Amino acid sequence: MTNQRQIVRERVAVARARTLTMKSHDNINKPISTVGLSLLNIFGGLIFGYNTGVIAGVLQVDEWKSMSQIDLGFLTCSILLGAMIGSLAAGIITERLGRRRPLFVVGILTLIGAIGSSLVPTNLWYVSAFRLVLGLGVGASAIICPLYVGEMAPPEKKGQLGTLFQIAITVGILIGDIIGFGFLHVQYNYRWMFGFGALPGILLFGLLFSIPESTVWREKKSAMKNTQLLLNKDPTNDVGIGALLSRKDGRFALFMGCILAINNQLTGINAFMYFSPKIFEKAGISSNNGQMIATISLVAWNAITTFISTLFVDRLGRRKLTLYSSIVMTVSCLLLALMFLLFNGTTLGVLSIILLFVFIAGFESGVGPLFWIMAIEIFPPECKDVGSSLLNALQWIFNIALSFSFLSLVTLIGQSAIFWIFGGIGVVCLIVMYFLLPETNHKDYQEIKNT
CATH class of the missing domain: 1.20.1250.20 (MFS general substrate transporter like domains)
Structure with a gap:
């Protein structure tokens, strides 16, 4: 008798699952x-x-x-x-x-x-x-x-x-x-x-x-309820930080996400932006209005070059665009570190401005925009919410740390040394991403997992 009741319950659950799935597919097709x-x-x-x-x-x-x-x-x-x-x-x-x-x-x-x-x-x-x-x-x-x-x-x-x-x-x-x-x-x-x-x-x-509400989230919630009905299982065990860390693919996604966050924040973007007024000053732009106009020009270039990623993100793919832009950023950092050792005065200022604009173009054409996309796409579907939030929190932590410490670090170890460090971090990130970063463009998670 107990087995018959269990069979009936499971059949009812399956029927509900089919109904909910049909409804969610209807929503997705809207x-x-x-x-x-x-x-x-x-x-x-x-x-x-x-x-x-x-x-x-x-x-x-x-x-x-x-x-x-x-x-x-x-x-x-x-x-x-x-x-x-x-x-x-x-x-x-x-x-x-x-x-x-x-x-x-x-x-x-x-x-x-x-x-x-x-x-x-x-x-x-x-x-x-x-x-x-x-x-x-x-x-x-x-x-x-x-x-x-x-x-x-x-x-x-x-x-x-x-x-x-x-x-x-x-x-x-x-x-x-x-x-x-x-x-x-x-x-x-x-x-x-x-x-x-x-x-x-x-x-x-x-x-x-x-x-409307996200149909993907609605479908996920429906699937969790169906799991609970069919297996009498607590669905909260399949989501969250615990689920992310308990899965091999979840841990790998978190590792690669950390590399992306480091590549996004600790390879020089904040250093260049914070240091830009001093770079303009070295180039001979000394008045407050002149520096402000130069800074606005830099920020305008920052916005314009972002459109490069829009043109190429679906043509080249996430992986190639990330690698290409990271190469530009890393080379710019290393060259600037070298410039500080070889030149001074106006010459250093002019060369620094050129490298500043090249670095910004590299960052905004790939690494900057693609972080927000890949920080979501690399995670298993059940862990996208918590995984992307952890990566975003990590990049904010890096941002806070640099905001407080950058000027002190420059005073302590010098301008050249700080850019050697950023360039070195860029080299490490490039090596890891070249061998391990998957392509997520036009792929579902199973295809990403198998690459």
């Missing part, structure tokens, strides 16, 4: 607007780029210039700390609640953080607190927007739509620099600079009313 997916990544990238980039203009304002280096570092890194926390939280939340509802929270956090930091008194702790809240939204957007677009985009458009997030980041940084320069001598200058950061959050919030 057309999703490419424009909507594009706008989602654009608004998410603008939240990231503008709100992290505008601090450069804020720090030129008289109210903040007089602060100590430690206080300025704390103000700069408060949003980065929030972003690290937001990245970790997003992986847990999206696994349980989906993609769409957490994006509403991202919009709200962006509004509170941007408007709050623009209205509070000129006090380090007040402003940093709201910048921390803003960082929660920035970090979560960097997880959820690329994840949602990667799940909902047609396979032939995943690469192009995925690169829009990095393009929007660079455009957001550019807009932040332009607004910082334009509002520098306007009344309530830094308040306007902070306040404009709420606009992409408002746009994102409005867009979400026309976007």
